[in-house]
Amino acid sequence: MDRLQIHINVNPEIYLRDPNSSELGRKIVSSGIQLINELGFEKFTFKKLGEQIGSPESTIYRYFENKQTLLVYLISWYWGWIEYKLVFSTANIDSPTLKLAEAIKVLTQPITIGNSFTHINAVLLEQLVIEESVKIYHTKDVDQANSKGYFGIYKRVVQRASEMVLSLNPNFEFPHMLISTVIEGAHQQRHFAKHLPSLTDVKQGKDNIAEFYNQLVFKIIA
Amino acid sequence: MDRLQIHINVNPEIYLRDPNSSELGRKIVSSGIQLINELGFEKFTFKKLGEQIGSPESTIYRYFENKQTLLVYLISWYWGWIEYKLVFSTANIDSPTLKLAEAIKVLTQPITIGNSFTHINAVLLEQLVIEESVKIYHTKDVDQANSKGYFGIYKRVVQRASEMVLSLNPNFEFPHMLISTVIEGAHQQRHFAKHLPSLTDVKQGKDNIAEFYNQLVFKIIA
DNA sequence: TATTATAAATAGTATTACTATTATTTTTGA
DNA sequence: TCAAAAATAATAGTAATACTATTTATAATA
Numbered sequence: 001m002d003r004l005q006i007h008i009n010v011n012p013e014i015y016l017r018d019p020n021s022s023e024l025g026r027k028i029v030s031s032g033i034q035l036i037n038e039l040g041f042e043k044f045t046f047k048k049l050g051e052q053i054g055s056p057e058s059t060i061y062r063y064f065e066n067k068q069t070l071l072v073y074l075i076s077w078y079w080g081w082i083e084y085k086l087v088f089s090t091a092n093i094d095s096p097t098l099k100l101a102e103a104i105k106v107l108t109q110p111i112t113i114g115n116s117f118t119h120i121n122a123v124l125l126e127q128l129v130i131e132e133s134v135k136i137y138h139t140k141d142v143d144q145a146n147s148k149g150y151f152g153i154y155k156r157v158v159q160r161a162s163e164m165v166l167s168l169n170p171n172f173e174f175p176h177m178l179i180s181t182v183i184e185g186a187h188q189q190r191h192f193a194k195h196l197p198s199l200t201d202v203k204q205g206k207d208n209i210a211e212f213y214n215q216l217v218f219k220i221i222a
Numbered sequence: 223m224d225r226l227q228i229h230i231n232v233n234p235e236i237y238l239r240d241p242n243s244s245e246l247g248r249k250i251v252s253s254g255i256q257l258i259n260e261l262g263f264e265k266f267t268f269k270k271l272g273e274q275i276g277s278p279e280s281t282i283y284r285y286f287e288n289k290q291t292l293l294v295y296l297i298s299w300y301w302g303w304i305e306y307k308l309v310f311s312t313a314n315i316d317s318p319t320l321k322l323a324e325a326i327k328v329l330t331q332p333i334t335i336g337n338s339f340t341h342i343n344a345v346l347l348e349q350l351v352i353e354e355s356v357k358i359y360h361t362k363d364v365d366q367a368n369s370k371g372y373f374g375i376y377k378r379v380v381q382r383a384s385e386m387v388l389s390l391n392p393n394f395e396f397p398h399m400l401i402s403t404v405i406e407g408a409h410q411q412r413h414f415a416k417h418l419p420s421l422t423d424v425k426q427g428k429d430n431i432a433e434f435y436n437q438l439v440f441k442i443i444a
Numbered sequence: 445t446a447t448t449a450t451a452a453a454t455a456g457t458a459t460t461a462c463t464a465t466t467a468t469t470t471t472t473g474a
Numbered sequence: 475t476c477a478a479a480a481a482t483a484a485t486a487g488t489a490a491t492a493c494t495a496t497t498t499a500t501a502a503t504a
Contacts, residue, residue, distance in 0.1 A: 017481095024482080040362035045460065058463080059482055066461075134356040140262035142417045155420050173423060174434045177411055180421040181438075184410055185403045192402065195364045198377050199402040201395060212396045216403075219441045239450095246451075267491065280494080281451055288492075 006117065008080035013148045014073045017063045026119045027053045028063055029077075032070055033124050041071060041132045072136050072150050078129045079153040081122060082106065086160060097218075100164045104217055107161065107179075108186035108210040130187045158183065169221040178220065182213045228339065230302035235370045236295045239285045248341045249275045250285055251299075254292055255346050263293060263354045294358050294372050300351045301375040303344060304328065308382060319440075322386045326439055329383065329401075330408035330432040352409045380405065391443045400442060404435045 012018070019025030031052050036044045046057040046067060064070040086106045093099040111126045136145070145151070161183075162175035172178075189209045193202040202208050234240070241247030253274050258266045268289060272279040286292040308328045315321040333348045358367070367373070383405075384397035394400075411431045415424040424430050 022481085042361065046462085047460080056483060056485080057461090058484090061462075062481080131360055134360055137413070137418070138353055138356055139264065146418060151418060155418070158421055174430065174437075176421055176423050177430070177434050178438075180414065181403065181407045181411070185407060188406055189399055189403070191359070196359070196368060196373060196377070199380055199398055201398050208396065208399070212399050215396075216400075216438065216442050219444070220438050222441070244450085268493090269491080278452060278454080279492090280453090283493075284450080 006084060008077050008084065010073055010076045010080060011149050011152055014069055014076060014150055015064055016061075019063050019073070024053075024055065024059070025063055028060055028070070029074070030119045030121070033074060033121060033128055036071070036074075036132060037124055037128050041067070041135055068136070068139070071132060072145065074125060075129055075133050075136055076150065076153055077120065078122075078125050079157055081125075083153055083157050083160070086157060090164070096164065096168045100161075100168055100217070101214065103161050103164050104182065104214050105210060107157075107183050108213045109207065110190065130191050133187070165217070165221055172221045178217065182217060186210070186213055228306060230299050230306065232295055232298045232302060233371050233374055236291055236298060236372060237286055238283075241285050241295070246275070246277065246281070247285055250282055250292070251296070252341045252343070255296060255343060255350055258293070258296075258354060259346055259350050263289070263357055290358070290361070293354060294367065296347060297351055297355050297358055298372065298375055299342065300344075300347050301379055303347075305375055305379050305382070308379060312386070318386065318390045322383075322390055322439070323436065325383050325386050326404065326436050327432060329379075329405050330435045331429065332412065352413050355409070387439070387443055394443045400439065404439060408432070408435055 007020075017025065019029050028049065032049055035049055035052055039048070044067060046060045050057040050060055064073065086103055089106055090099045090102050093102055111122050113123070136150070139145070158176055158179050161179040165172060165175040165178060186209055189200050189202070189212075192199040193209070200208075201212075229242075239247065241251050250271065254271055257271055257274055261270070266289060268279040268282045272282055286295065308325055311328055312321045312324050315324055333344050335345070358372070361367070380398055380401050383401040387394060387397040387400060408431055411422050411424070411434075414421040415431070422430075423434075
């Protein structure tokens with residue numbers, strides 16, 4: 001998988017100019033990931049990003065309308081990447097149980113290798129998603145963003161995993177709630193483990209988070 | 223409960239001057255809740271709040287260091303109020319099962335009556351918590367905020383409910399993860415139900431959210 | 445009643461989140 | 475290959491934000 005030349009399709013509504021279509025665009029994205037991680041989204045500005053990449057901020061504005069849509073782009077790319085992993089790694093599994101178990105793994109285990117085949121560092125990007133992604137949903141213009149299809153890939157990931165839940169237990173009433181709880185929960189628990197450990201039960205060495213959500217899924221749909 | 227004159231103790235580190243100690247302070251809080259709900263936290267400013275209450279912004283700065291700490295104050299007050307409800311409503315229940323079930327209710331059912339005994343509208347405040355509370359955890363200065371004890375009440379609520387889980391099943395490995403997943407999940411699902419319904423399974427009329435998390439808790443610790 | 449605390453009024457600053465304009469360089473396609 | 479078009483750089487400018495500071499007026503209290 002790691003040698004494959006893949007391309008993640010992000011909804012073109014999100015950008016003004018495809019950042020993947022030029023060297024500068026790719027620099028905006030890769031340095032953007034790094035700088036948002038470093039400063040946090042609030043302190044991150046296009047001016048600072050411009051300094052980092054040696055371009056004026058006005059140039060960055062020709063790619064993204066504002067820093068919020070850059071964030072939406074990055075997070076959307078992340079979910080595209082997860083969707084790809086989800087489809088790829090469950091494709092050849094016949095048993096619905098094993099299939100779902102594999103899906104839960106993809107959705108809850110941390111990415112440990114920065115993928116070598118794009119300008120995007122997936123480990124850093126996942127860190128960014130964990131710390132910042134809530135900020136794209138929790139705004140006054142969620143509804144507008146949603147109607148433009150900004151969250152399309154994410155919703156598709158939830159839908160795919162929900163279907164795996166249903167194929168195991170067609171009578172289960174809350175597949176989408178379950179999956180979105182698991183996805184968001186896993187990220188949140190990683191954040192808590194780092195900053196508010198008393199809200200978790202993370203022990204060093206073991207990946208309790210993936211284990212917990214695995215148990216949770218299989219016990220509730222049993 | 224609704225006639226009782228209660229006082230929620232918020233950590234004094236959060237404010238510069240106790241907003242509960244003056245008419246102006248209480249106006250800052252009650253109008254703050256209203257205005258943050260109306261504008262969203264990003265667009266909310268002390269200047270606008272000042273205009274609303276007829277005071278200059280500089281005056282508000284004598285109560286709170288900045289708008290972030292006002293938000294921390296409001297959310298802390300909310301968890302104080304939830305803790306009070308949690309303790310009060312489970313105090314006389316002997317059965318560990320019923321006790322936990324009641325706790326889950328308190329943590330997942332929406333507040334429907336604005337409490338009549340303070341200047342704080344609990345329904346509006348819960349709305350604010352659902353939409354904005356992630357923003358107090360997801361900052362570069364979480365750790366500093368945490369070390370000042372800003373999240374103390376919230377952590378105590380999680381701790382209390384976790385103990386109820388353990389009293390039902392002392393061998394359960396992940397009580398804190400379970401409770402924080404339930405608390406955060408319930409709020410998140412209410413947000414999704416409103417803005418991204420395809421991530422939930424909320425049907426009109428029924429409170430699927432409380433029902434889902436109740437099932438989840440009891441099945442996983444069984 | 446004098447002192448002190450609190451609030452109002454006002455002004456000022458650096459930074460942010462943009463928009464606009466012009467000049468320069470790069471790409472492209474005829 | 476050269477002219478036209480597109481992209482980028484350089485620069486400037488603006489309204490709003492997130493404050494800080496100062497001075498004056500008002501209210502509480504000892």
